[in-house]
Amino acid sequence: MGKAAIDSHVGTPKHKNFARLIEQNKRIDFSKVNDSKSDTSLVSIVIDDEPSNNLSAIHSNPVIEEISDNISSDEKNINKRPANNFFIRRKTIEAEILWCLHVIENHFSMNSVNKSISVLKKMFEDSTTAQNIQLGSTKLSYSCVFGLAPYFQEHLHENIKKTTPFVLCFDESLNKVSQKGQMDLVIRFYNPSKKEVESRYLTSVFIEGRATSENILHHFLKGSSKLNMENLIQVSMDGPNVNIKFLRLLKEYLNEDNKLIDLGTCGLHVVHGSIQTGHKAAGWNLHSFLYGIYWLFKDSPSRRSDFTGITNSNVFPLKFCHTRWVEGSKAANRALMIYKDLKKYVENPSIIFPHTTSSKNVKNGLKDPLLPTKIAFFSTICSDMEPFLTKFQSNEPLAPFLFNELYILLNCLLQKFIKKTTIPKDSSDLYKINFKSKDIFLAYDKINIGFRASKLLNEVKVPEKEKLLFLQECQKFLISTVSKILERCGLNHRMVKGLSCLDPNIISSSKTIAEKRMQTCLEILNDKNIISGEIAENAKKQFNAMISLKEDLFKSYKKQRLDHFYEDLCRENYADLLKVIRILLIFSNGNAAVESGFSFNKQMLIENLKDNSLIAQRTIYDNIVLCGGAENIIVTDNMIKLYKQANQKYKEYLEKERTEEREKNARQGEKRKIEMEIKELELKKLKLDLLKKTELESIETRIKLLKKNL
Numbered sequence: 001m002g003k004a005a006i007d008s009h010v011g012t013p014k015h016k017n018f019a020r021l022i023e024q025n026k027r028i029d030f031s032k033v034n035d036s037k038s039d040t041s042l043v044s045i046v047i048d049d050e051p052s053n054n055l056s057a058i059h060s061n062p063v064i065e066e067i068s069d070n071i072s073s074d075e076k077n078i079n080k081r082p083a084n085n086f087f088i089r090r091k092t093i094e095a096e097i098l099w100c101l102h103v104i105e106n107h108f109s110m111n112s113v114n115k116s117i118s119v120l121k122k123m124f125e126d127s128t129t130a131q132n133i134q135l136g137s138t139k140l141s142y143s144c145v146f147g148l149a150p151y152f153q154e155h156l157h158e159n160i161k162k163t164t165p166f167v168l169c170f171d172e173s174l175n176k177v178s179q180k181g182q183m184d185l186v187i188r189f190y191n192p193s194k195k196e197v198e199s200r201y202l203t204s205v206f207i208e209g210r211a212t213s214e215n216i217l218h219h220f221l222k223g224s225s226k227l228n229m230e231n232l233i234q235v236s237m238d239g240p241n242v243n244i245k246f247l248r249l250l251k252e253y254l255n256e257d258n259k260l261i262d263l264g265t266c267g268l269h270v271v272h273g274s275i276q277t278g279h280k281a282a283g284w285n286l287h288s289f290l291y292g293i294y295w296l297f298k299d300s301p302s303r304r305s306d307f308t309g310i311t312n313s314n315v316f317p318l319k320f321c322h323t324r325w326v327e328g329s330k331a332a333n334r335a336l337m338i339y340k341d342l343k344k345y346v347e348n349p350s351i352i353f354p355h356t357t358s359s360k361n362v363k364n365g366l367k368d369p370l371l372p373t374k375i376a377f378f379s380t381i382c383s384d385m386e387p388f389l390t391k392f393q394s395n396e397p398l399a400p401f402l403f404n405e406l407y408i409l410l411n412c413l414l415q416k417f418i419k420k421t422t423i424p425k426d427s428s429d430l431y432k433i434n435f436k437s438k439d440i441f442l443a444y445d446k447i448n449i450g451f452r453a454s455k456l457l458n459e460v461k462v463p464e465k466e467k468l469l470f471l472q473e474c475q476k477f478l479i480s481t482v483s484k485i486l487e488r489c490g491l492n493h494r495m496v497k498g499l500s501c502l503d504p505n506i507i508s509s510s511k512t513i514a515e516k517r518m519q520t521c522l523e524i525l526n527d528k529n530i531i532s533g534e535i536a537e538n539a540k541k542q543f544n545a546m547i548s549l550k551e552d553l554f555k556s557y558k559k560q561r562l563d564h565f566y567e568d569l570c571r572e573n574y575a576d577l578l579k580v581i582r583i584l585l586i587f588s589n590g591n592a593a594v595e596s597g598f599s600f601n602k603q604m605l606i607e608n609l610k611d612n613s614l615i616a617q618r619t620i621y622d623n624i625v626l627c628g629g630a631e632n633i634i635v636t637d638n639m640i641k642l643y644k645q646a647n648q649k650y651k652e653y654l655e656k657e658r659t660e661e662r663e664k665n666a667r668q669g670e671k672r673k674i675e676m677e678i679k680e681l682e683l684k685k686l687k688l689d690l691l692k693k694t695e696l697e698s699i700e701t702r703i704k705l706l707k708k709n710l
Helices: 003-010 013-025 037-048 051-060 062-105 112-123 128-132 137-162 213-223 241-253 267-282 286-297 301-311 328-337 339-346 357-366 371-392 399-414 427-432 451-459 464-488 494-502 504-509 511-527 533-549 551-555 562-569 575-584 592-604 611-627 637-708
Strands: 166-175 180-191 196-207 232-236
Touching: 062 112, 062 128, 062 137, 062 611, 062 637, 112 128, 112 137, 137 180, 137 196, 137 611, 137 637, 166 196, 166 213, 166 592, 180 213, 180 592, 196 213, 196 562, 196 611, 213 241, 267 371, 267 399, 267 464, 286 301, 286 328, 286 357, 286 371, 301 339, 328 339, 328 371, 339 357, 339 371, 371 399, 371 451, 371 464, 399 427, 399 464, 399 494, 494 504, 494 511, 494 575, 504 511, 504 551, 511 533, 511 575, 533 551, 533 575, 562 575
Parallel strands: 166 232
Antiparallel strands: 166 180, 180 196
């Protein structure tokens, strides 16, 4: 090859590419290259930079190819490193978020993370993600409050905006940590993405001072401040008089154009309360006895041992709850089961009872020979009511079943003590029953007190007069129970009756009744401007057509969520009817969602837990339950973004607190300064008054002296 050929070759792209590689080889860590003669010659070739004499060697040298491959690999690693770091960092953040959710789901303390993360790193020493996790109690806390909770709240409000009407449920309880009243708010709405009705935790507000109707209204509006209250169509609550007044004040606040529809107070509370009212009217003291026998053996190994030794029984009383009377049937049944053993234990002379009210109630109760009969009757009434409570202790859309179930329950109770001929067939006539008229009642010996109570009454050895008195008390019990349900339940509200048009059992038994009740619903919704007249007309026609064409589906209806049932049924050809049904199904049948939240609060409450931390944990937990577990929650880009911003928001929060603390201290300092100045001036005034008084006395003395010398 001549010089001209070589000069020509130097200008080719192929040569330039190799020359570039050789130049880059000067930056290679040669410790990675095998120590050989060829390596040494290569180094001299590269450093001496003599391409004319060694080009063929360079092109054919296998080490060059290896180094070129190494260079290419290193270049790729260098280029990939930022991307790898990004993915490692993202995986680490996802792991931290999932651990935060895991802690909230299982109600672990925030401090538990300090140890658990160390154990996690030890368990997975070969995992880059595990080793990179940086999560302590403080970070966990502020990440939940300022990162995850805002994300879930934002997502909730986005879903609420997609639908128009909504229902708010609320109830209050004592927060034992902050020693303030805590009002939990739950929102019910139709979620179009899931095509079902949802009951979601909205927020909590903390009430300081007495829970008056005005105070409740103030905090209710505070908790719902982010919502468009024009779309509120129902407030679900329990039935104290203060809440009734609150609802009246709320309607006044929302003015005459409010869309609120009244379905009465929570049916669950009404039924529980009616048993208590009936028990009180009968003049019995069963609750004290049932409560007393439980606490007699609670946390007392010695008394339990004595009881077992005397009776040869290991069966002990169950707890009786003062607020959930219907559930007292379990405690009542257990008391009947061990009644003879209890009596044997109490009458044993070797037993020394504590001087407590519970012990006295137990002794006094056992002196009553009719006590087992009363307990058996009480248990029977509770058992009759329990299916109603079990059915409606749910967040599913069950309001369409409320009317029929209430009517069945009342009929069941009325048949126990009223002549069948006088029991009204129309629900509206139930309110016309005159319980003061003796003509409507069954004879005392015909009252249905239940099989167990009847058997015990026949066996007990007491005068007939006492048996008659017991039956009279049973009648009073039933009258007061039924009266309380009628007074507080929503059976006399038009919408409660109207909603039953969506009950498949009503539709399959009488299409005419279903059509009339749908007409009632449409009239109410149209009067409240929730739907237009055009939609109401179309919905009416579509409903009448649907129940005629789909008759077999209603007859074959089994236990299925009503929202799922009607979504499948109205998917085609019934667009306006489906809009109406979605609105009707969000009406609340009770406060089950709020009540269940109180048990979550108890699990989360710890000392020094701040209000915003509790709200954050409830918000996160609500979403975890909704998704079926922390592992099912998808970590989105927006969640990661808010999680990463949590630290800065936490710092801003701390700075805000410090600023407020400084301002507070400054105000207190200024106040103390003013108070001190006031005290100084008052002292100065007092001194001047004393000096003035002394001078006046001196002047008066001088005047008297001068007068004597006249």
